[in-house]
Amino acid sequence: MTQQPDHVGAPDSDLISLLAYYLPAQRWFAAKGQTLTDENYRIVRRTVIARDVSAADVEQVLLEVTTPTRQDLYQLWVAWTDHVPDRVAHAVIGTYDGRTAYDALADVNVTAQMLSAVDEGRDFGSGVSARREPDAVIDIGAMGLVIGAEQSNTSIVYGHSAILKVFRRLDPGPNPDAEVHRALHAVGSSHIAQPFGEIVGRLAEGAGEAETTLALLTEFFANSADGWAMATASVRDLMSEGDLRADEVGGDFAAESYRLGEAVAAVHADLVRAFGSTVATGAELGQILDAMRAEADAAADQVPALAEHREAIQAAFDRAGDHAAGLNLQRIHGDLHLGQVLRTLDGWKIIDFEGEPAKPLAFRRGMHSPLRDVAGMLRSFDYAARGQTINPHTDAQHRYRAAEWATRNRRSFCDGYAAAAGTDPRHADSLLRVFELDKAIYEVVYEHGHRPLWEAIPLQAVVALINPGGTA
Numbered sequence: 001m002t003q004q005p006d007h008v009g010a011p012d013s014d015l016i017s018l019l020a021y022y023l024p025a026q027r028w029f030a031a032k033g034q035t036l037t038d039e040n041y042r043i044v045r046r047t048v049i050a051r052d053v054s055a056a057d058v059e060q061v062l063l064e065v066t067t068p069t070r071q072d073l074y075q076l077w078v079a080w081t082d083h084v085p086d087r088v089a090h091a092v093i094g095t096y097d098g099r100t101a102y103d104a105l106a107d108v109n110v111t112a113q114m115l116s117a118v119d120e121g122r123d124f125g126s127g128v129s130a131r132r133e134p135d136a137v138i139d140i141g142a143m144g145l146v147i148g149a150e151q152s153n154t155s156i157v158y159g160h161s162a163i164l165k166v167f168r169r170l171d172p173g174p175n176p177d178a179e180v181h182r183a184l185h186a187v188g189s190s191h192i193a194q195p196f197g198e199i200v201g202r203l204a205e206g207a208g209e210a211e212t213t214l215a216l217l218t219e220f221f222a223n224s225a226d227g228w229a230m231a232t233a234s235v236r237d238l239m240s241e242g243d244l245r246a247d248e249v250g251g252d253f254a255a256e257s258y259r260l261g262e263a264v265a266a267v268h269a270d271l272v273r274a275f276g277s278t279v280a281t282g283a284e285l286g287q288i289l290d291a292m293r294a295e296a297d298a299a300a301d302q303v304p305a306l307a308e309h310r311e312a313i314q315a316a317f318d319r320a321g322d323h324a325a326g327l328n329l330q331r332i333h334g335d336l337h338l339g340q341v342l343r344t345l346d347g348w349k350i351i352d353f354e355g356e357p358a359k360p361l362a363f364r365r366g367m368h369s370p371l372r373d374v375a376g377m378l379r380s381f382d383y384a385a386r387g388q389t390i391n392p393h394t395d396a397q398h399r400y401r402a403a404e405w406a407t408r409n410r411r412s413f414c415d416g417y418a419a420a421a422g423t424d425p426r427h428a429d430s431l432l433r434v435f436e437l438d439k440a441i442y443e444v445v446y447e448h449g450h451r452p453l454w455e456a457i458p459l460q461a462v463v464a465l466i467n468p469g470g471t472a
C-alpha cells in the first residue's frame, strides 16, 4: 500500500516560499515592517481537512514565524487545485508543480463545509474537531462569505444568521473570545452574540496539551451599524455647519453614547456574575503600575516619537500610584473601542472579547480594572473626532468643534456608565487617566506598525495626558 502524504500540495519548504510572499501583505500578519527570509518560517503541522471539495483539496497549516523580536503561530486554511475558479482568483497564494494554492476561507464551498462541520460536531482527525453549543440552531443552508473589514482575524458571514471568526494567531488554550461569549451567554447577558459553536484543536501531540480555539461561530447581528461608523458620521455632520455646536446639528451622538455607557456597565456586571471579582491588594496595584511602566518603556524603544516623552510618561504613572487604593479587578473586554460595539434594533451589542491582540494570553484572560475598558472607549471618542480632522489643512473651527464633540460624548458615555453601574468611573480620575495613557501608548505602537498616518492621533493624546493639567 502506498503511503498517503500528510499534505495535499507542495512540500513544506516550497510551501514556505509561497507563504513568505503572501503573508506579509495580510492585515493580520503581526511581524510587519521586518525583513524576513524563508528561515524565519517553520511549518509546525499540516492537517488534511477535506479532499475534493469542488475540485480542491483543503489543508490546515500551522506556521510559526520567528523574528528577532517576536514568535507567532499562524493558522491558515489552504486549498490546492488544478484549475483556479474565478471566485477565488483574488485569494491565490501561489503555484507549485502545476497546482495552485489559495486561501480556502475565500471559497464558499469550503466555508459551507466548516458550517456543517460545526452543526454536526465533525472530527477532522489529527486532533482538529468541531462542536455545536447545545442550544444553537444553525442555518446550514446560508452561504458563507469572508467580510472585508480591517481585521486581526478572518471572519465569514453566513447569510443573516451566523458569523465564523477564524483566529489567525494562535496561543495554546481557550481563546478568551470563545470563553467569554460562552460564560456571558450562560448568565443570560443581553448585550452579546449567542455562541453557536467552535472549531478546536491541539497544537502539539501529547497528553496534557491544551485544547485551542481555532474558530468561533456566533449569532450575526444583521442590519446593525458599528459604533465607529455611527460616531464618525456624527462628527462629519458637524463639519457641514462649522458654526453649530454638537447639540445643535443633526446626528448628535450623545444619547447613543449614554446608552453605550449603560450597555458597557451591564456587561461588566455580567462579567462579575460569570467570573467573579476581587479587590487589588497594595502589591497587585504596584504590579499593575509597574507593568504599565515597563510597557511604556518598551513602546518608547520601538517608536521614536514616544522616546522623547519617556521621562514624562514615567512621571505620570508615578503620580497615579498615590491614588490607587480600592481598585476592583474582574474579567473585562480588554480592547474596547467604537469598532467593537454594534447598534442593533435591540440596543448596543459588544463583540470581540479577545483583548488586545498584542498582549500575551495569560494577561488577556486575567482580572483587570473595568476602568481599562472605560478608558478604551474614551480613547475611541477622541479617535472618532481627531480622525476626521487629522489633515493639517483642516479648518481651525472644524478642529474646535470636533474636540467639543469628543468632550460631549466622553461625558455622556461616563454618565450612562455611572447611572447603570452605580459608581462613576470619573471618581477614580487619576487612575482612569493612567489607563487612558496606557491605552494611548498601545495605540501609538499599533498605528506605528499598521497605519503610520494615524500615529499622530494617539500621540497627541499621550502628550495631553502626561501634562498634569491636560485632557486627552
Ligand SMILES: Nc1ncnc2c1ncn2[C@@H]1O[C@H](COP(=O)(O)OP(=O)(O)O)[C@@H](O)[C@H]1O
Pocket: 147, 149, 150, 151, 152, 153, 154, 155, 163, 165, 193, 218, 219, 220, 221, 222, 224, 226, 339, 340, 342, 351, 352, 354
Ligand atoms: N455578531 C456579529 N454581528 C454582526 N457583525 C459582526 C459580529 N461580530 C463581528 N462582526 C463584524 O465583524 C468585524 C470583525 O469582528 P471582530 O470580532 O472585531 O474581529 P477581529 O478580532 O478580527 O477584529 C466587526 O467589526 C463587525 O463589523
Ligand SMILES: O=P(O)(O)O[C@H]1O[C@H](CO)[C@@H](O[C@H]2O[C@H](CO)[C@@H](O)[C@H](O)[C@H]2O)[C@H](O)[C@H]1O
Pocket: 150, 151, 152, 228, 335, 337, 338, 339, 352, 356, 357, 376, 379, 380, 381, 383, 384, 443, 446
Ligand atoms: O479591532 P481589533 O481587535 O483588531 O483592534 C485593533 O485594531 C483597531 C483598529 O481597527 C485599534 O483601534 C484603534 O483605532 C480605532 C479606529 O479605527 C479606534 O476607534 C480605537 O479607539 C483605537 O484604539 C485597536 O486599538 C487594535 O487593538
